[in-house]
Amino acid sequence: MTPADAAPATEPADGAVVARGREAVVLDAGPGLVRRRYLDGRDTTTEVALHRHVAAHGYPVPALHEQEPGGMVMERVDGPTLLEAYVAGTLDADAVAAVLADLHARLHALPPPLGTAGGDRVLHLDLHPANVLLGADGPVVVDWASGRTGDPALDLGHTAIVLAEAAVAGVDGAAGDVAAVAVTRPHLRALLVAFLAAVAERDPLARLDDVVARRLRDGMPPDTVQAGARLLRDLASGAVDAAPGTVD
Numbered sequence: 001m002t003p004a005d006a007a008p009a010t011e012p013a014d015g016a017v018v019a020r021g022r023e024a025v026v027l028d029a030g031p032g033l034v035r036r037r038y039l040d041g042r043d044t045t046t047e048v049a050l051h052r053h054v055a056a057h058g059y060p061v062p063a064l065h066e067q068e069p070g071g072m073v074m075e076r077v078d079g080p081t082l083l084e085a086y087v088a089g090t091l092d093a094d095a096v097a098a099v100l101a102d103l104h105a106r107l108h109a110l111p112p113p114l115g116t117a118g119g120d121r122v123l124h125l126d127l128h129p130a131n132v133l134l135g136a137d138g139p140v141v142v143d144w145a146s147g148r149t150g151d152p153a154l155d156l157g158h159t160a161i162v163l164a165e166a167a168v169a170g171v172d173g174a175a176g177d178v179a180a181v182a183v184t185r186p187h188l189r190a191l192l193v194a195f196l197a198a199v200a201e202r203d204p205l206a207r208l209d210d211v212v213a214r215r216l217r218d219g220m221p222p223d224t225v226q227a228g229a230r231l232l233r234d235l236a237s238g239a240v241d242a243a244p245g246t247v248d
Contacts, residue, residue: 021143024071033065034076038145041070048072050113050147054122057110060103060140077140083129086191087183096129097194099139100159103127104199107141108152116149123148123155128162129191130181156204157211163192164228165220196235205236 015027018034029035038044048067055061063075082099085091091099108121124131125146133140167189171181196204208229215225234240 018076023145024143028076029073032076033073034062035068035071035073037068037071044068044070044072047144047147050122051144053113054107054110054144059107059110060138061144062140062142077133077135077142079134079136079140081130081181082132082134082139083181083183085134086129087181087187093187093190093194094198096191097198099132100127100129100195101198103132103139103141104152104156104159104202108155112149119151120149121152123150123152125155125158126162127155127159151207153203153207154211154214156199156202157207158214160192160196160204160232161208161211161215161225161228163188163195164231165224167192168227168231169221169224192231193235196232205232208232 015029015035017025018028019026023040024036024038027035027037044067048064051061051064051072055064062077064072065075066073080088080090082091082096086093086096104127107124107127110122112121124141124144125148126143127141131141131143133142166183167185170185171183171188212225212229216222231240
């Protein structure tokens with residue numbers, strides 16, 4: 001989710017708040033269900049269609065029950081985020097990176113929707129540890145607002161730069177609940193290094209310039225985006241030590 005898409009709005013009051021993001025709130029919608037409601041009331045037709053497409057092909061997403069104006073009703077998945085499990089010590093950096101790498105590989109192996117350009121695959125474009133819930137049956141990917149079809153290198157590069165930005169600047173305080181997770185920059189750098197190693201054979205920085213341009217178009221802080229990109233390039237070139245230092 002990006003600040004450029006957000007618009008001033010009143011937070012919905014129907015249902016207890018389960019989670020908050022930059023642009024949306026997740027509300028209790030009854031037994032086993034939640035309602036995702038965008039604060040700007042956007043149309044969710046494209047997001048819902050992609051969500052249903054990946055679900056139909058067996059990708060781990062919450063079951064989607066109903067599209068609503070400005071949101072949707074879906075299955076409630078109870079469990080920590082991948083980021084929370086990392087901070088708690090349940091999973092180490094290599095384990096978290098392996099989960100992310102596997103989710104990318106499985107997503108990019110799905111058949112794309114009819115009419116997709118040759119070579120393009122389904123992309124999430126916000127696949128980071130706070131958008132993966134560890135449910136009873138395994139990892140579940142949420143928040144498909146940025147999803148579309150395209151080059152898988154864009155998806156890998158987006159995950160890499162989100163981690164890199166957080167490693168150099170910390171988690172954005174406007175990012176919702178994730179900002180309250182007590183994760184240190186050394187932890188985030190360790191995770192970044194582990195992720196780059198886990199997907200090295202897929203050349204995660206092949207489209208870095210395009211990823212940077214997209215982040216800037218989406219309204220992310222330019223200094224943070226450029227600092228994240230520099231860290232990625234320095235790690236790739238060996239200009240800086242890949243060792244993250246002491247993780248406290």
